Every structure is written in C-alpha cells, then in structure tokens.
Amino acid sequence: MNDNKTYPPSYNIVNGSLGGGSLTNLQVSDDVYMSFNKGADNNVEVEFSGTISGHLPFIQVTVEAHLSTSRTPPYVLEVSAWNFQTGAYETSGSFMYKSVGIGTSDVNAYLFNLLGNKGKYVDANGNWKIKLKVTGDAGLGNPALYIDYICFRSVSFQLGTSQTAGYLTNDLDVAGGSVGIRVWGIKADETEVEITSGSSVAVVIGPSSTQTLSATWNCPATAQYVAFLVIVYLGTNVMRSADLASGGSPFIFMTEDLNSALSGATWTVYYAFYYNANLDQTFFRFGTTTYNSRIANFTWGAVSKAWHDVASWSFQLLTRKWNNISTFALTLQTRNWQNIASWTFNLITKTWHETATWIFQLQTQKWHEITSWIFELATKKWYEIGLWNFQTLTGKWNEIIQWMFQLGTKKWNNIAYWTWQTITYGWHIITQWTFTLITQTIGFWRIAVGNPDISILFIFFVFFLVIICLAFTLKKTKKR
Numbered sequence: 298m299n300d301n302k303t304y305p306p307s308y309n310i311v312n313g314s315l316g317g318g319s320l321t322n323l324q325v326s327d328d329v330y331m332s333f334n335k336g337a338d339n340n341v342e343v344e345f346s347g348t349i350s351g352h353l354p355f356i357q358v359t360v361e362a363h364l365s366t367s368r369t370p371p372y373v374l375e376v377s378a379w380n381f382q383t384g385a386y387e388t389s390g391s392f393m394y395k396s397v398g399i400g401t402s403d404v405n406a407y408l409f410n411l412l413g414n415k416g417k418y419v420d421a422n423g424n425w426k427i428k429l430k431v432t433g434d435a436g437l438g439n440p441a442l443y444i445d446y447i448c449f450r451s452v453s454f455q456l457g458t459s460q461t462a463g464y465l466t467n468d469l470d471v472a473g474g475s476v477g478i479r480v481w482g483i484k485a486d487e488t489e490v491e492i493t494s495g496s497s498v499a500v501v502i503g504p505s506s507t508q509t510l511s512a513t514w515n516c517p518a519t520a521q522y523v524a525f526l527v528i529v530y531l532g533t534n535v536m537r538s539a540d541l542a543s544g545g546s547p548f549i550f551m552t553e554d555l556n557s558a559l560s561g562a563t564w565t566v567y568y569a570f571y572y573n574a575n576l577d578q579t580f581f582r583f584g585t586t587t588y589n590s591r592i593a594n595f596t597w598g599a600v601s602k603a604w605h606d607v608a609s610w611s612f613q614l615l616t617r618k619w620n621n622i623s624t625f626a627l628t629l630q631t632r633n634w635q636n637i638a639s640w641t642f643n644l645i646t647k648t649w650h651e652t653a654t655w656i657f658q659l660q661t662q663k664w665h666e667i668t669s670w671i672f673e674l675a676t677k678k679w680y681e682i683g684l685w686n687f688q689t690l691t692g693k694w695n696e697i698i699q700w701m702f703q704l705g706t707k708k709w710n711n712i713a714y715w716t717w718q719t720i721t722y723g724w725h726i727i728t729q730w731t732f733t734l735i736t737q738t739i740g741f742w743r744i745a746v747g748n749p750d751i752s753i754l755f756i757f758f759v760f761f762l763v764i765i766c767l768a769f770t771l772k773k774t775k776k777r
C-alpha cells in the first residue's frame with residue numbers, strides 16, 4: 298500500500314489565539330496536543346496548510362481533537378478542505394467537509410475524495426488548506442480546542458508484480474453483486490483519464506462460496522500515461538476496507554510510474570472470494586497466493602505513435618542586424634518524443650556580432666522515428682564566438698533515416714573553442730551520417746594542400762590512420 302502522508306507546516310488563526318504547543322505536536326506521539334483558545338463569540342477557527350506531491354487518486358484528511366469543555370448536546374467540530382476551483386471552503390454535502398460532535402475525549406474526523414483531486418483540493422503546486430472550527434457557547438465558558446493530529450494523505454494499493462505478506466478483505470457482502478474493475482491513466486499534470494467507459498468491465502457475480510472467479514476485458518491500446526489505476530467495484534460502489542467516512546481505504550490499485558502506453562490485449566481479471574458461513578456472507582480478498590486476485594496479460598510498453606496537442610511548432614528568427622545579445626538559449630526537454638514529421642530551427646542574419654553564449658540543447662530519454670531533422674545555420678559574417686557547443690544526449694536513439702548537420706560560411710574567424718559531442722548507449726541503423734564543413738578561409742586546409750612539406754606529413758598522417766584502423770580491425774576479428 299502506498300501511503301503518502303503530510304502534516305501542516307503552517308497555520309493561520311482566524312478566530313482565537315494559540316494556547317500552547319507547536320505544529321510538530323500534530324504529528325508526534327498520540328495525546329500530544331496543539332491547543333487554541335476561544336476568540337470572539339467563544340469560537341475557535343484555525344486554518345492549516347501544507348503541500349503534498351505524487352499521484353493523488355484518493356486523498357484523505359484525518360483529524361483527531363478534543364475540547365476543554367463538554368456539554369449536552371455536544372459542541373460541533375467542523376473540518377473542511379479548501380476548494381481551489383471554487384475559491385472557498387467546502388460545506389455540508391461535500392465529502393471534504395465533516396462535522397462531528399466533540400467533548401473532552403478525542404474524536405476523529407475524516408475527509409476524503411476519490412479522483413480529480415489535482416487542481417481542486419490540491420493546487421498545481423501541491424498546496425492544500427484545511428480549516429477547523431468550533432462554535433462555542435457563552436454560557437458554558439471556555440471551549441479551548443486541543444488538536445492531537447492532522448494529516449493530509451494519498452492512499453492506494455500497489456498494482457505490482459508480486460504478492461504481499463497478508464491479504465485484505467472488503468467490508469461489504471458481495472454475494473449476488475456485480476464485481477468488476479474500471480481503469481484510468483494518470484497524465485503528467487496528475488489528472489486522471491478513464492480508459493474504461495464509465496462502467497465496470499470484466500464483471501463476475503459474487504458467489505456464496507469460497508472460490509476464485511475470472512472474467513476478461515479487451516484493453517485497448519492507449520495513449521502514453523505516467524501510471525495506471527485499477528479500481529475494484531461492487532456495483533457502482535468502490536470496494537473498500539471500511540467506510541471511507543470512517544477512515545477506510547478504497548481498493549484502488551496503482552502501478553509504478555511506467556511512463557508508457559497500455560497495449561491492446563485481452564486481460565483476464567481474477568477475483569478471490571471468501572465465504573464466511575457464520576455470517577452467510579462473501580467477501581472479496583486480495584494480496585496473497587491464497588487470495589490471488591490479479592490481472593493476467595496486463596500489457597504495456599507499446600510506444601505511443603502520437604505526440605499530442607502540438608499540431609505545428611515553428612521557431613523562426615529573422616533579422617537583418619543583430620547586436621549585443623548576451624545570452625540566447627533555446628531549451629526543449631521531453632521524456633517522450635515520437636513521430637515528429639519535421640522539426641526546423643532557423644536562424645538567419647546578415648550581421649551578427651558579439652554573442653557571448655549560444656546554446657542549443659536537446660535532451661530526451663526516448664527518441665524514435667524522426668524522419669527528418671535539420672539544423673541549419675547560414676551567415677555571411679560571423680565574428681568572435683568564444684564558445685559554441687552542440688550537444689546531443691540520448692539513452693536510446695533508433696531508426697533515424699537521415700540526420701544532417703550543416704554549417705556554411707564564407708569567412709569564419711577567431712573561434713576559440715568548438716565542441717561537437719554525441720553520447721549514446723545504443724545507436725542503431727543510421728543509414729547515412731554526414732558532417733559537412735565548407736569554408737574558404739580556414740588556414741589549416743590551405744596550408745595542407747599548398748605546402749609540399751606539410752603535404753608529405755599529411756599523407757604520412759593518413760597512412761598512420763590506416764595502420765591504426767587495420768590494427769583495430771584485426772584485434773576485433775581475433776576476439777571473435
């Protein structure tokens with residue numbers, strides 16, 4: 298089970314005052330409290346905030362607190378989550394609002410929400426905000442609020458490739474009910490996209506005996522996602538360890554970050570059921586080889602054939618005079634980059650002076666099937682480039698039909714440093730790789746051809762290279 302728990306690192310007293318303790322008391326041992334005294338109208342109202350990161354298919358807020366005073370009927374503690382979409386705290390009717398009767402003994406309040414949390418209860422930067430409020434009673438004095446803990450957490454079970462040590466059981470009788478799954482992909486912006494179409498698939502009917510049943514589902518080939526979720530349903534209700542309003546966990550199973558697409562495949566979904574004769578009820582179980590609920594043929598790894606939402610991307614810079622640019626950077630970072638039909642970077646100028654740094658960077662982990670990639674640089678005058686760097690780093694680079702790097706100039710002086718680096722672990726099937734450098738005024742070549750002494754040296758140098766190549770080839774052949 299993944300349990301990503303955070304505690305508030307800051308608070309804001311809306312009404313009342315700090316009575317004692319500090320924020321760390323909200324996460325240290327049980328019965329160590331942070332306390333707040335009543336303010337105007339005998340009310341206590343405090344906002345807590347924090348941040349959480351990672352996937353958030355299910356969030357749950359847990360609060361434990363008590364008051365210094367009891368009464369009958371009891372005081373009411375209201376706990377609510379800030380909704381970033383409405384710009385307000387949630388109220389009655391929302392699962393992210395809860396009111397509980399509270400006296401001098403600790404009570405718990407649980408808020409929860411399944412799916413769609415990012416941008417709603419957690420903003421784009423992972424921030425969350427929770428408010429606690431106790432409405433007092435002038436006649437009864439002093440309802441100071443003692444808070445034992447507050448945590449904001451995301452919970453899910455691992456959709457892994459091995460079993461865990463113990464099993465878990467759902468809390469509702471499934472006999473005669475429809476048990477199935479729904480599937481989601483998690484996008485890079487942490488929003489979830491359902492892959493099934495709004496209702497359960499691979500459905501079996503809960504039996505009245507201990508047995509494992511299975512059903513199939515034809516999983517379609519999907520777009521690429523960061524991770525995938527499978528949620529087990531009983532009818533239209535999410536299967537769970539206990540009532541979510543009482544702190545239970547929904548049976549939501551999440552993969553590790555696959556950064557991949559699901560392949561089109563027929564899944565077989567197995568559901569292990571345990572029949573309790575005393576209760577005459579059947580429960581869904583998972584987690585062990587005895588209760589081996591699982592998905593067979595869950596297949597991923599297909600490379601997505603599309604790069605979405607970029608219909609056309611053009612970077613053009615046209616100028617006649619271009620002076621005193623201290624820094625010019627173009628950075629493009631991606632993890633997946635596929636099927637780019639054409640990518641052009643154009644820089645055209647007649648005069649170009651005093652560029653201190655010019656960086657062209659391209660970083661990717663996967664780069665497939667680029668039919669054409671052209672980097673062109675044309676200039677008539679180009680002076681005093683201190684450093685010019687062209688870097689390409691890649692982990693896998695396959696099936697580039699043609700890759701061209703062209704540099705054309707008539708005059709080119711005073712380049713102190715010029716580096717061209719290509720680092721790769723695996724690089725296959727390049728049919729042609731051309732590096733062309735055309736110039737009329739680079740000193741070395743003119744001397745090499747014109748001066749007979751140096752020509753002999755040059756011929757000797759080529760001969761020496763051939764010897765080295767031969768030696769290397771022989772050595773390689775011997776190894777085989």
Ligand SMILES: [Ca+2]
Nearest residue numbers: 327328403445
């Ligand atoms: Ca306690």
Ligand SMILES: [Ca+2]
Nearest residue numbers: 322326329445
């Ligand atoms: Ca505590």
